Amino acid sequence: MSRRMRAFKRWMMSHCIVYSDALVFVDSPDGISVRALYDLKEGDLVATIPKRSCLTIRTSGISSLIEASGLDGCLGLALALMYERSLGAASPWEGYLQILPDRECVPFTWSLEEVDNLLVGTELHKTVKEDQKFLVEDWKEYIEPLIQSGPLEMDWAYFGIEQYFSAKSLVASRSFEICEYHGSGMVPLADLFNHKTGAENVHFMLASSSSGSDDETAGNVFDASDDDKPPAKNLSNTSVNGPNGTLEMIVVKEVEAGGEVFNTYGCMGNAALLHKYGFTESNNPFNIVNIDLDQVLGWCSSSFSNRYCRSRLASWRKLNFSGCTSQVDSEYFEIDSDGEPQLELRILLYVMFLSETMHQKLNCGIDSLTRATEADKLIKLLEMTRTDSLEQRSEDLEELLLTDDVCQSLLCLADIRETLYGASSLKEEISRLQNCCRMKERKLYYSLVLRLSERKIIGRLRSYAHRYLNRRKAKCK
Numbered sequence: 001m002s003r004r005m006r007a008f009k010r011w012m013m014s015h016c017i018v019y020s021d022a023l024v025f026v027d028s029p030d031g032i033s034v035r036a037l038y039d040l041k042e043g044d045l046v047a048t049i050p051k052r053s054c055l056t057i058r059t060s061g062i063s064s065l066i067e068a069s070g071l072d073g074c075l076g077l078a079l080a081l082m083y084e085r086s087l088g089a090a091s092p093w094e095g096y097l098q099i100l101p102d103r104e105c106v107p108f109t110w111s112l113e114e115v116d117n118l119l120v121g122t123e124l125h126k127t128v129k130e131d132q133k134f135l136v137e138d139w140k141e142y143i144e145p146l147i148q149s150g151p152l153e154m155d156w157a158y159f160g161i162e163q164y165f166s167a168k169s170l171v172a173s174r175s176f177e178i179c180e181y182h183g184s185g186m187v188p189l190a191d192l193f194n195h196k197t198g199a200e201n202v203h204f205m206l207a208s209s210s211s212g213s214d215d216e217t218a219g220n221v222f223d224a225s226d227d228d229k230p231p232a233k234n235l236s237n238t239s240v241n242g243p244n245g246t247l248e249m250i251v252v253k254e255v256e257a258g259g260e261v262f263n264t265y266g267c268m269g270n271a272a273l274l275h276k277y278g279f280t281e282s283n284n285p286f287n288i289v290n291i292d293l294d295q296v297l298g299w300c301s302s303s304f305s306n307r308y309c310r311s312r313l314a315s316w317r318k319l320n321f322s323g324c325t326s327q328v329d330s331e332y333f334e335i336d337s338d339g340e341p342q343l344e345l346r347i348l349l350y351v352m353f354l355s356e357t358m359h360q361k362l363n364c365g366i367d368s369l370t371r372a373t374e375a376d377k378l379i380k381l382l383e384m385t386r387t388d389s390l391e392q393r394s395e396d397l398e399e400l401l402l403t404d405d406v407c408q409s410l411l412c413l414a415d416i417r418e419t420l421y422g423a424s425s426l427k428e429e430i431s432r433l434q435n436c437c438r439m440k441e442r443k444l445y446y447s448l449v450l451r452l453s454e455r456k457i458i459g460r461l462r463s464y465a466h467r468y469l470n471r472r473k474a475k476c477k
């Protein structure tokens with residue numbers, strides 16, 4: 001066992017963190033992971049972690065300054081983390097802090113050149129640039145004034161912009177939402193488990209019956225893992241609120257002796273995994289690709305006049321359709337991992353290609369359509385804009401949107417979306433990934449996995465459009 005792991009184990013013991021002797025902590029050049037020494041069975045309680053041992057804005061030595069400055073959330077926690085790190089051996093969390101990496105390799109810590117080279121075309125490119133801008137703004141607005149005139153002597157060496165980025169990367173990738181009182185916090189031990197999409201072995205829970213809990217409720221254990229769960233990494237149900245109490249770690253899926261014990265950080269695609277945690281997975285079923293509304297409109301205006309496009313877009317909007325919106329204020333459509341484009345995009349393209357007569361008919365009846373339920377709206381739209389009667393079963397209705405024009409425009413949009421990745425072909429990127437070492441070229445490796453997972457979805461969008469073009473051809477024969 002490594003020296004830092006031994007020190008961490010001693011620290012856990014002195015902070016009443018108790019864990020099963022079936023858990024083994026493996027410290028390798030790839031980071032720390034947790035393995036099972038013996039078989040773990042569903043329902044086994046494998047660790048208990050007192051809330052008091054967690055580093056939160058309430059437990060940190062700088063809590064009064066954080067409260068007085070009105071800082072909360074991730075920013076407050078990042079300041080607490082920087083402060084405890086600045087204390088070195090004098091911090092009550094020293095034994096825990098020494099096992100943390102200096103920073104997590106999340107894209108907002110990359111250089112601008114790396115972001116531009118590795119993420120261009122991907123769902124993260126714009127977002128990461130915005131993140132970097134916002135982080136600098138936050139640091140200038142909230143942290144810098146504390147260094148210059150704060151009541152504590154805060155040293156630039158520990159509270160500078162670099163240290164802030166490092167702390168934020170650790171907060172993003174390792175913090176858990178504990179309860180309303182503590183907010184999110186660094187939870188020692190719980191943050192040693194790696195993620196596996198849809199295949200986690202443990203869940204973290206707030207134990208409502210633990211001694212010292214402020215809010216003792218009927219002895220139940222709160223489990224944040226119900227069907228419409230927040231990510232299991234999130235313990236945000238506040239039924240057990242207050243400074244004291246215990247977090248528990250329970251096995252939800254058995255692990256054989258020797259196997260790695262995984263947690264889940266939630267159901268998310270590779271863009272979100274890379275964004276928050278600095279890694280990606282191959283074959284992640286939650287991957288998606290987005291196509292911006294601006295790209296769709298740009299392509300439409302290469303075929304139609306601007307006036308024509310505006311009027312078709314206005315009809316689509318009058319029907320109360322819209323794309324998704326992001327933190328960078330763009331409107332976009334999702335293409336799911338099977339290559340199926342969001343229904344709203346198919347409807348927009350359908351409306352774009354309506355004949356002038358049908359478009360006029362639609363506009364005359366648009367008020368009745370807006371009053372229809374979501375389910376009826378599509379039926380009414382198709383009834384109003386088609387010459388033949390609708391005999392299809394409802395599951396086939398969406399297929400009626402996929403006219404030849406709509407399918408052809410999906411193919412064009414796929415090509416346009418793909419150009420954003422730059423000059424390298426898909427084949428070249430596959431061979432780059434094959435020759436890339438994950439350990440030595442982490443940023444390149446994970447960004448290539450992201451790029452390829454997105455480009456594969458674009459390929460599936462093409463197959464989707466071809467499939468419907470072929471079906472229509474076959475029907476016409």
Ligand SMILES: C[S@@+](CC[C@H](N)C(=O)[O-])C[C@H]1O[C@@H](n2cnc3c(N)ncnc32)[C@H](O)[C@@H]1O
Nearest residue numbers: 031032104173174191192193194195277278279
């Ligand atoms: C909560 S920590 C997990 C413990 C971590 N491995 C360590 O060394 O302390 C989260 C970080 O672990 C790494 N990680 C977790 N799951 C991973 C996975 N499936 N593949 C690669 N890295 C992973 C990522 O660097 C992530 O930001």
